[in-house]
Amino acid sequence: MYSEKVMDHFQNPRNAGELENANGVGTVGNAKCGDIMRIYFDIDDDQIIKDVRFKTFGCGAAVATSSMATELVKGKTIYEALEVTNKAVMEALDGLPPVKVHCSLLAEEAIHAALWDYAEKKGIVIEGLEKPKNDIHEEEEEEEY
Amino acid sequence: MYSEKVMDHFQNPRNAGELENANGVGTVGNAKCGDIMRIYFDIDDDQIIKDVRFKTFGCGAAVATSSMATELVKGKTIYEALEVTNKAVMEALDGLPPVKVHCSLLAEEAIHAALWDYAEKKGIVIEGLEKPKNDIHEEEEEEEY
Amino acid sequence: MKKLIYLDNAATTQVSKEVVDEMLPYFTEEYGNASSVYEFGSKNKGAIEKAREVIGKALGSKANEIYFTAGGSESDNWAIKATADAYKEKGNHIITSKIEHHAVLHTCEYLEEQGFEVTYLDVDENGIIKLEELKKAIRPTTILISIMFANNEIGTIEPMKEIGELANQNNILFHTDAVQAFGQVPINVDEYHIDMLSASAHKLNGPKGIGFLYIRTGVKIRSYVHGGAQERKRRAGTENVPGIVGMSKAVEIAVSTIEERAKKETELRDYLINRVLKEVPYTRLNGHRTKRLPNNVNFSFQFVEGESLLIMLDMEGICGSSGSACTSGSLDPSHVLLAIGLPHEIAHGSLRLSLSEQTSKEDIDFVIETIKKIVEKLRNMSPLYED
Amino acid sequence: MKKLIYLDNAATTQVSKEVVDEMLPYFTEEYGNASSVYEFGSKNKGAIEKAREVIGKALGSKANEIYFTAGGSESDNWAIKATADAYKEKGNHIITSKIEHHAVLHTCEYLEEQGFEVTYLDVDENGIIKLEELKKAIRPTTILISIMFANNEIGTIEPMKEIGELANQNNILFHTDAVQAFGQVPINVDEYHIDMLSASAHKLNGPKGIGFLYIRTGVKIRSYVHGGAQERKRRAGTENVPGIVGMSKAVEIAVSTIEERAKKETELRDYLINRVLKEVPYTRLNGHRTKRLPNNVNFSFQFVEGESLLIMLDMEGICGSSGSACTSGSLDPSHVLLAIGLPHEIAHGSLRLSLSEQTSKEDIDFVIETIKKIVEKLRNMSPLYED
Ligand SMILES: Cc1ncc(COP(=O)(O)O)c(C=O)c1O
Ligand SMILES: Cc1ncc(COP(=O)(O)O)c(C=O)c1O
Ligand code: FES
Ligand code: FES
Incomplete structure (x- = not known):
């Protein structure tokens, strides 16, 4: 059901693990599916994401989007990272099955949460960044029969 | 679904046809299945059934029971003929499927009807013979779901 | 002999050899659960989706409007009972004909017991329903017209186009039992304004025990067999993959010939x-x-x-x-x-x-x-x- | 690889080779209609009756208490909905458990909408239903207890004997979803006072799309699939002879091993x-x-x-x-x-x-x-x- 790219990132996740010296950490979860994602950023003084790690308790798509999302933000400025949407992550993975779209939202939100944490710690405001929700739960349309 | 004997009597019906010189003719029908049976008797002065014929518009079982019934009464006295029940006919045919039991009743009643006709024509009374019904319709139990 | x-x-009908050949691997080799996560089920999933496409194409419908069932009888029961249930707020009147298959007739009789009203249209001496009578039978409470495409006993083909147009103009769902017609005469669901269509594989040299119900997108029919999430949650039961694959092949052959x-x-x-x-x-x-x-x-x-x-x-x-x-x-x-x-x-x-x-x-x-x-x-x- | x-x-499960071999002739050779008059259908009729005997024997029931369906989901839907319908004069309460298969749960939820009341029994940490709770749940209006024989996820086997006795003592029908248990553990319907039992062939190396419902003589369950007179008028649809024959063989093997x-x-x-x-x-x-x-x-x-x-x-x-x-x-x-x-x-x-x-x-x-x-x-x- 998953694309080859998804399977690749799932099997060989990039940037999995923790960052000891992280200065931005964000954790988000989806209460409905019970999955949780945490992202660690090491952001330098030029506001460039020098290093990134993730930990994910979640489905194949969650792991793959975590992996891809970290790849996409690595080496970027925090403002560029802000632009990395779940759509971008999905596209980079050659798509996800419809029931798995919400998993990619976790990745987007985890990035935001980590950036928020960084901003708080630094006492700065990142333009365009809203306080991330703790629980990502996109309303899915479920037909009832 | 039919026994070999039934099939034999169906394929090679004994005594099928009409009797020109019949002195007892009986016709009965079953309104539900729409089938009709007619029996012709040539009964001699000793009240012995010298000859017998039948005509049947009906299913395989109806044809076979007609044939077997005529065989069973041929050469018998009218009182012996009166004893030929549908059970006897069925047994002689090695049985009938449950839905086909009513067909054998047609044969029994056709015999009775022909005897009644004979008795009327002769102005006699045959002890134990009741006026046959025109429409043989045994109530079958039909389960409803 | x-x-x-x-x-x-x-x-x-006899199942054609090509159909059996298509089915065979799915018994002993590709037997994995089509609704599973593992790769071993994905060939089955693919085969099911391909079948949906083949059948959709045959009817001029979308693939995802085809729902697999256990045959014509289930399709008829489903279409009629579950539509009645879903639209009972709108009305309680159903129109069908006196010459429908028992799968339709007995279903309608059952619904009558449940408080629905059913009009059984007369047919002429050739078995064609009377359109004038149909027109007159339509009420504000009519929720469904179910008329068979072709009769199973006498073979008469009903005026689908006219019926479909009447149903459409009056905003009434149109179901047709096409168990006899499908594979024998060309059918396009849009041309005839058909909202639901029943078919059964064994009538067209496919296997017994498998059929489908076409359900036009937007029809609010409910589930009939409740349970697992198969068939987009509309029809429960582990997918009969060999049956589906066999039906697909039978349809492919029937359409091409x-x-x-x-x-x-x-x-x-x-x-x-x-x-x-x-x-x-x-x-x-x-x-x-x-x-x-x-x-x-x-x-x-x-x-x-x-x-x-x-x-x-x-x-x-x-x-x-x-x-x-x-x-x-x-x-x-x-x-x-x-x-x-x-x-x-x-x-x-x-x-x-x-x-x-x-x-x-x-x-x-x-x-x-x-x-x-x-x-x-x-x-x-x-x-x-x-x- | x-x-x-x-x-x-x-x-x-994988369909076993012996099962496929039994089925094959019924696709291309013995394809005649089992409900027909001609001789060519009679081998099919015989095969169906033999299957009924094989399965009846496996359950300690009579052959004519076995009714073929399209699988476990249909059997569950039939057993529950059609019993509810038949006994609704007697009462409107059904008891089941929280760990039933969705074919039972969603069916019960459907019945709740239709005005029935359903008690979903708790289970303990091992998944065993609490008999005390069951006892307390029984009301004068309880018409049906439906508890699965063994759970499909965690494999727990329920106390069938105790449940059956409770049902029996209280004159309540007892249905069990034995889709997982049948063929794996010995079942005798009399020993457990089972009135209805659902099973599905594909769980025991038989084909998909075929199953059965055991219905004890005297149970007034109605039809679920209305239509033709097959299955003694209780379940319409052209008999899936290859499926039935395959299931029969699978049961035979399962029972003997x-x-x-x-x-x-x-x-x-x-x-x-x-x-x-x-x-x-x-x-x-x-x-x-x-x-x-x-x-x-x-x-x-x-x-x-x-x-x-x-x-x-x-x-x-x-x-x-x-x-x-x-x-x-x-x-x-x-x-x-x-x-x-x-x-x-x-x-x-x-x-x-x-x-x-x-x-x-x-x-x-x-x-x-x-x-x-x-x-x-x-x-x-x-x-x-x-x-
Ligand atoms: C306990 C139980 N009940 C019912 C079913 C439904 O059976 P089927 O998929 O054959 O309809 C299953 C399996 O899916 C099951 O495990
Ligand atoms: C017109 C029609 N509808 C429905 C059916 C029922 O189909 P099945 O026997 O496959 O359930 C049949 C055939 O038996 C039919 O001819
Ligand atoms: S299902 Fe929850 S993250 Fe994928
Ligand atoms: S069915 Fe009427 S005589 Fe046999």
């Missing part, structure tokens, strides 16, 4: 009809002379009873049926033949012969000669027939 | 359970330790998510499932695991491995080693797991 001349293809088959069968059909009507007196053709399925022939031989006729034909190796397949064994004369106005005793002497692609002219010649002999023999034994 | 280790036999299979599978099952519990920390066995199906194993690995686990196992050629087959693809954690008291995130990390006769010790050893590796890998990636 006698040659078998199988002329009961309206009841069920539909014209030549129809041509061949129509010719033979008409040859059989013409000769029997000419050569056997007191004989009547049931059903419309031309608006009929290419493979359907239905005669009534006066003074002759159906079962006897069938058994005698069987003794010559000819398989036919009297009344519909499922009611043989029942004593009642066919409701279809009564609906077209036949008296009981004539309805009783009916014979349905349904041809297949395999039927040859030699077969038909033999059938005609045999019918002539048997009908004469039975008539000579019949108290109704005085020559 | 990697060796395939198929451990999803609770979802569906039931003991040795149970012995072999139980041993392997326990070996798998014991080693994994010992060698993988933070692991829990779901379901009763001994009152469980011989082939069912269900673990929860804390800090690990089920789908990821499944995919990684799949990459090693191991087919398992997480939650029930039909709900994979759904996001909700299994209702069964929640009912036995697991918190959401642990329910999420569950793995069901269901063995077959073919499973070898080597397979299991490989599975254990693979699980150890994968669970560690996933835990290292998990934000919930801090070593």
Whole structure:
């Protein structure tokens, strides 16, 4: 059901693990599916994401989007990272099955949460960044029969 | 679904046809299945059934029971003929499927009807013979779901 | 052994070898659960989706409007009961015809018990429903019109286009039991404004126990078999993958050969009809002379009873049926033949012969000669027939 | 290619070769209509009746108490909805459990909408229903108790005898969904006072799309699929003869091998359970330790998510499932695991491995080693797991 790219990132996740010296950490979860994602950023003084790690308790798509999302933000400025949407992550993975779209939202939100944490710690405001929700739960349309 | 004997009597019906010189003719029908049976008797002065014929518009079982019934009464006295029940006919045919039991009743009643006709024509009374019904319709139990 | 001349293809058909070949791997090799995560189930999932596409294409519908069922009866039950349930707020009136298959009729009778009102439309002497009556029957509370595409006993093809347009204009759902028609005559659900369509694989050289219901997107029908999330949550049950694959292949073959088959069968059909009507007196053709399925022939031989006729034909190796397949064994004369106005005793002497692609002219010649002999023999034994 | 280790036999099984061989002639040779008059249909009719006898014998029931359906889901829907309909004068209350298959649960929910009242019994931490609660739940209006014989996810076998006796004493019909148990554990319908029993062929190396409902003589259940007069007028639809014949053969084999299979599978099952519990920390066995199906194993690995686990196992050629087959693809954690008291995130990390006769010790050893590796890998990636 998953694309080859998804399977690749799932099997060989990039940037999995923790960052000891992280200065931005964000954790988000989806209460409905019970999955949780945490992202660690090491952001330098030029506001460039020098290093990134993730930990994910979640489905194949969650792991793959975590992996891809970290790849996409690595080496970027925090403002560029802000632009990395779940759509971008999905596209980079050659798509996800419809029931798995919400998993990619976790990745987007985890990035935001980590950036928020960084901003708080630094006492700065990142333009365009809203306080991330703790629980990502996109309303899915479920037909009832 | 039919026994070999039934099939034999169906394929090679004994005594099928009409009797020109019949002195007892009986016709009965079953309104539900729409089938009709007619029996012709040539009964001699000793009240012995010298000859017998039948005509049947009906299913395989109806044809076979007609044939077997005529065989069973041929050469018998009218009182012996009166004893030929549908059970006897069925047994002689090695049985009938449950839905086909009513067909054998047609044969029994056709015999009775022909005897009644004979008795009327002769102005006699045959002890134990009741006026046959025109429409043989045994109530079958039909389960409803 | 006698040659078998199988002329009961309206009841069920031989599964074609290509179909069996397609099915086989799915029994012993590709048996994994189609709704699973593992790779080993994905070939099954793919096969199911391909089948949906093949069938959708055959009907001019989208693939995801095809829902697999266990056959025509389930499809009919589902379409009618679950629509009634879903639309009961809108109304409680259903229109159908007197000549529907029992899968429709008994379902409607069941709904009557549950408080629904059902109009059973009359048909003319050829078995065609009366459009004027249909028009008059429509009420503000009518939620469903269910009229079969072609009748299983007498082969008459109903005016689908007109019915569909009427339904459409009045905003009423239109279901058709196309169990007999699908694969025999071209069907386009949009052309006929069909909202739901029932079909069964074993009528077109596919396996028994598998069928489908086409449900137009937007129709709010409920589930009928509740349970697992298969068929987009609309029909529960582990997918019958071999059955689905077999049906798909059967549909593929049927669609690609539909014209030549129809041509061949129509010719033979008409040859059989013409000769029997000419050569056997007191004989009547049931059903419309031309608006009929290419493979359907239905005669009534006066003074002759159906079962006897069938058994005698069987003794010559000819398989036919009297009344519909499922009611043989029942004593009642066919409701279809009564609906077209036949008296009981004539309805009783009916014979349905349904041809297949395999039927040859030699077969038909033999059938005609045999019918002539048997009908004469039975008539000579019949108290109704005085020559 | 990697060796395939198929451990999803609770979802569906490989059709055995003997079963396919029995079925084959009925596709292309003996295809005549079983409900017909002609001789050519009679072999089919005979095959169907023989199947009914084989299955009746397996259950200690009469042959004519077996009714063929399209599978377990239909059987469950039929048993519950049509009993409710037939006995609604007597009462409107149904008792079932929280761990039933969705074919039972969603059907009960449907009936709730229609005005019936349903009690969903709790189960203990092993998934066994609480008999005291059952006793208390019984009302004068209770018409049906439907409790599964064995659970499809965690394999727990319910106290059938006690439930049956309670039902019997209180004059309440007892239906059991034995889709998982039939063919795996001996069942006698009289011993357990079972009035209705659902089963599905594809769970015991038979074909998909065929099953049966046992209905005790005297039970006034109505039809569910209305239509033709098949199955003594109780279930319409052209008989799926190949399916029926295949199921019959599968049952025959299952019954004759039931003991040795149970012995072999139980041993392997326990070996798998014991080693994994010992060698993988933070692991829990779901379901009763001994009152469980011989082939069912269900673990929860804390800090690990089920789908990821499944995919990684799949990459090693191991087919398992997480939650029930039909709900994979759904996001909700299994209702069964929640009912036995697991918190959401642990329910999420569950793995069901269901063995077959073919499973070898080597397979299991490989599975254990693979699980150890994968669970560690996933835990290292998990934000919930801090070593
Ligand atoms: C306990 C139980 N009941 C019912 C079913 C449904 O059976 P089927 O998928 O054959 O309809 C299953 C399996 O899916 C099951 O495990
Ligand atoms: C017109 C029609 N509808 C429904 C059915 C029922 O189909 P099935 O027997 O496959 O359930 C049949 C055939 O039996 C039919 O001819
Ligand atoms: S299902 Fe929850 S993250 Fe994918
Ligand atoms: S069915 Fe009427 S006589 Fe046999």
